[in-house]
Amino acid sequence: MKIGDLVVYNPASVGGMTGEIVRCEDFGLGIILDENPHYYFINWSNICTDSPSLATIKDHVVQATIKNVQRLREHNERKKNT
Secondary structure (H helix, E strand, O other), rough: OOOOOOEEEEOOOOOOOOOOOOHHHHEEEEEEEEEEEOEEEEOOOOOOOOOOOEEEHHHHEEEEOHHHHHHHHHHHHHHOOO
């Protein structure tokens, strides 16, 4: 992956830097803004409202596909209807 790619949090990853269980829907869709050898700096649609990006371990993200973006849309629709 490279700067500018759309990504989602990898549902196979358990926990972020804190080790807690994280759902990919909590992060939403992200765009890679920068990177270093260990982290991508990502602007996440659901959590980066106050800051421009969040450092995320490279292994904890996967490229956004039609399937996982559709899953995020369905989650957001269910959330709206409750």
